[in-house]
Amino acid sequence: MILDLAAVFAAMLAIGGAILGVVGVAGTTKPPGPPSAAARRLRRWWTGPSRNRREQRARQTMMIGAVVAGAAAWLITGWPAAGLIVGVAVPGLPWLFNSGRMERRALARLEAVEAWTRRLADIVARGIGLQQAIVATNASPPQLIAREVADLAARMQSGTEPVLALRQFADDLDDYTADQVVAPLMLHVSDRSEGLHEVLTDISRSIAAEVEMRSTVDAKRAGPRFAVKFLTMMTAGLLALGLLNPTYLKPFGTFTGQMLLLFLTGFYIFLMRMVRNLSLPPERARLLPPIDAEVVNA
CATH class of the missing domain: 1.20.81 (Receptor-associated Protein)
Known part of the structure; x- marks a missing residue:
């Protein structure tokens, strides 16, 4: 079952790459317009919120490292869920731990x-x-x-x-x-x-x-932030211990186990995101809308 899913996923990637290659070489007849909301979100995900070019390159390097680490985890364990979790953890852990430094x-x-x-x-x-x-x-x-x-x-x-x-x-x-x-x-x-x-x-x-x-x-928020770091490192340590003892994580090797592992990981991320938001001041909308936003809305 897992091998079949991997084959389907690989085929989808190959077809998508071929389509993007054709579009890139031949182009389209549609005139260029302002970037869509999805394109702006994708660019923000790729470059990060900073406008500093050095920080943007660091962000891009980290995202590439996340893809490589996720692929390596998938190949080593044979679990697609493990690859996805590792790929999310590479940028996710700094994002979670750096909330105090960001403030x-x-x-x-x-x-x-x-x-x-x-x-x-x-x-x-x-x-x-x-x-x-x-x-x-x-x-x-x-x-x-x-x-x-x-x-x-x-x-x-x-x-x-x-x-x-x-x-x-x-x-x-x-x-x-x-x-x-x-x-x-x-x-x-x-x-x-x-x-x-x-x-x-x-x-x-x-x-x-x-x-x-x-x-x-x-x-005053230093204490809760330390608690989040401690709990996250304890969870990561238990997972690392499970990888050293394959019997411990064997039930997650099935398709149902993979889905359960992804569900538990997603729920954990949801909780950590809530805790992180509580440890930061509420983000206030700007008084002056960005210039590019006015261009898009015009």
Whole structure:
């Protein structure tokens, strides 16, 4: 039964590869359009949420490693379920264990945004125009957002329309709090209103208070995160022990056993995802929609 399923799966892959090869060589007559929602999700799965090219390459390397590890597990054990579980575990374990590091990194980026906002407010208070002030902040930007600030300054100096440059800056930062900084800058470009220094100063103080509050909450979540890591490593250890003792996992060698193993794994992943979501602050939707989203909806 398992060999028959493997043969069917291999045939489907071969046929799909042949179709993709023909389409790639011959092309299609349909004009290119905006990427679909499924294509955007697939690209996000392949490159990850980060816009940093180095992190995207690391993500792609990990996904390739997951496929290779899953295939090796399938060949060694003869269980398709084992290959699928190993393939999911390779990117899944870092995703589960790195929740605390992700929150600390997000807080560090918020601190960088706060420092940049405060610096911009100080320069604007001297009577310097907004565009010149933004370019001036590129002289000593916070390290964690140095690339984003440099890109914004370059767009300002190259003659890009200021509102568009600021929208691209907001997309680069991709954060709700950063949108709170960019939105009044866009309004100032449009109506040249006064009081920008006071607005940026208030926003800077608000960001500093948010960082302090989230840091306190994050420290209290260290215990539950350690419990999740401990339980996951214990489960992985039991599975490794079962592989060393084939009699222990022998009942899972049947088709029914494979389905049961996949069900238990899926239920475990569901529980760990819930626990992980509880250990992170709720994700807030951005104030400024991404530029590519507006293009798609237009």
